[in-house]
Amino acid sequence: MMNWRDVGNVPYDRWQRAIAAVNGPAGLQSPAAYDAALPHTALCLAMLRVESQYGTAFFRNRPQNRNPLNLRPPDGDGYLAFASWVAGVHAWRNRLTSATYKGGIYARTVTLDDLVAVYAPKSDDNDPVAYADMIRDLWRSWGVLERSAEMIDAPLLVSLIPGFNRNRPGAKLNTNDARWTIVQHTTGNTNPNAGALMHRDFVHAGGGPDRVSFHFVVDDRWIVQLLPVDEIGWHAGDGCNDRGGDVGCFDSVGIELCVNAGADWARAKDHLARLYAMLAVGDMRIVGMRPGWFSLDRVTTHRAVSDDNKYCPTQLLNEGSLPIIIAQARQYAGLVPEATYAKPIVYPWLDTDAASEGKNRVIGRTPVFYLPQTYVAIRETPRRQATGANQKVIGPPIEEGERFAADYVYRSGGRTFVLTRWGTRVEAAALLPKVQIGRTGTISVRRTKDGDPEIARRGAA
Missing domain, CATH: 3.40.80.10 (Peptidoglycan recognition protein-like)
Structure with missing residues (x-):
């Protein structure tokens, strides 16, 4: 069942015509009254019809109260009185949207039936089921669409x-x-x-x-x-x-x-x-x-x-x-086309059996150091080709918190990269443990964020 808050609004001309058709109060027809009901004008207009025939017919309440939605005091009998019809509508909206009114009695409602059971309870000689059905019938007659999960969430x-x-x-x-x-x-x-x-x-x-x-x-x-x-x-x-x-x-x-x-x-x-x-x-x-x-x-x-x-x-x-x-x-x-990715550049020695030999390697003139570890990404980071003019993206990014195993690291352009088993490079700065290769080929590994002692060794191609 849908949330009553998602029903939204009727056009202002619908609001004005409905009230004018029964010679309802001019103040209730006004744009100010419509604005006072935002963003729930469809609900408000329907409840105005059920509660007071758009401000023209009252049972126990009096027209002089300018209270077309029959609001009662929070802790007493009778009906509230307002200085204007607009103020009466505004009070209705504030009550229904309050997180604290009577301990959040309206905030806890979800469906229209939930809301009506609180607003017009059986204990006040109401028929909540018939009341809610009347509102739905009005919505259908006005062409109000109940927002489905497929609709764009927009005000x-x-x-x-x-x-x-x-x-x-x-x-x-x-x-x-x-x-x-x-x-x-x-x-x-x-x-x-x-x-x-x-x-x-x-x-x-x-x-x-x-x-x-x-x-x-x-x-x-x-x-x-x-x-x-x-x-x-x-x-x-x-x-x-x-x-x-x-x-x-x-x-x-x-x-x-x-x-x-x-x-x-x-x-x-x-x-x-x-x-x-x-x-x-x-x-x-x-x-x-x-x-x-x-x-x-x-x-x-x-x-x-x-x-x-x-x-x-x-x-x-x-x-x-x-x-x-x-x-x-x-x-x-939902119109984003499926991503197309470049192909990875695969090296035979990335195979885990070959990597187990523990040898350092070379890509072109770049030394690649054997350093088998399991890494975890500390932020989302792209997977790119290990070499090539543009280091094209070859797959979806590694998500924050994702773990993977890799056997090699190398330095390029002053930065350190991890070479994954699927032939892509990932910037080491986005991973734990932290790996950094110095200009001389010294590799330092920091295993936690908070500064465990570094483990250093020298690699050679």
């Missing part, structure tokens, strides 16, 4: 620009192309408050004099969807007047990455990678999604598609980090 918030806004043209993207393009931007606004929710409010209010609109805005807290991904947005600066040639407008989705001061930049980029992964796998939580229409090979920049060669996304271009973000997205999406 997606769907808050579409209203359909009557002039910055939501409503025209569809081209469907005659093999894939849609992903056009990456950065917001350029370093104001500390200029996060994803502020930019959401900006485009919801019309997008300024240029009537700007884009499909997603991402920061260190949220991935906010603002347009269905099968509709055009005005974000690319390529005119949006040539369906056959304006790739940025008619063939792409636009993503803005926030650069507000004080935010966690690494986390924001990680959220961007998760969004790319969601697009690549066809995550149906995204409105307008068409599985198979997005490819991580078609991520480009505003600069690449704009008529004026605008230098955007500035920070990502300066860092050169966009390829790294795309690579991380491939990891999240």
Whole structure:
């Protein structure tokens, strides 16, 4: 069974329409009330329906309390009263997400049934089973998807620009192309408050004099969807007047990455990678999604598609980090191809029977010393060819804590390497015991991290 915390959010327009349809309080319809329920707006909206018909029908509670979720005092009867409908929703969220409320009574819940059994117990003349079923029925009617283990873990918030806004043209993207393009931007606004929710409010209010609109805005807290991904947005600066040639407008989705001061930049980029992964796998939580229409090979920049060669996304271009973000997205999406490795260079004397002769060897002009030991890796370290111009990687890395036996060591470029029985070299500095070969061929072995006496001997080729 899924965790109720993973259900996520309904779009704001769904929230507003549901409450407005029954003439619910304006304060409860407001964006502020919706924001107060984040990141559990789907659960909150359903419970508003069950508890009070979206703030319009109360049994023992009174409308004057502005308590549409029928919250009771922690240690008494009756119902709490709030100064506003928003405050009532905020108190609901704080109670359900508190780790300490009544000894963690909500923190211990996992499934929706667990939660409802605490929130609406039988002891209060409730039917928890029917209550939970009503919530599930509402979720199904709203198209809320319960997140499965296969879905990308991402803080997606769907808050579409209203359909009557002039910055939501409503025209569809081209469907005659093999894939849609992903056009990456950065917001350029370093104001500390200029996060994803502020930019959401900006485009919801019309997008300024240029009537700007884009499909997603991402920061260190949220991935906010603002347009269905099968509709055009005005974000690319390529005119949006040539369906056959304006790739940025008619063939792409636009993503803005926030650069507000004080935010966690690494986390924001990680959220961007998760969004790319969601697009690549066809995550149906995204409105307008068409599985198979997005490819991580078609991520480009505003600069690449704009008529004026605008230098955007500035920070990502300066860092050169966009390829790294795309690579991380491939990891999240499970699209990393199986690694291909070079072949090891095998020497006959690496055979354990030959090695048992105890002879030192030579590779080219490099002395190789016989020193049989069992090693343990103290950090992840690659396996590379023992010789060759590039010392190519020939297999997956040795993991931290992994043990292996090897018979030979050698010095190259001022560093000491262990030559494994499968024909690869591993840097000795990543292993215990510590082995070091000096310029004169003196080998020292330190068997522990904390400084056992060194054992030294001289080797000769």
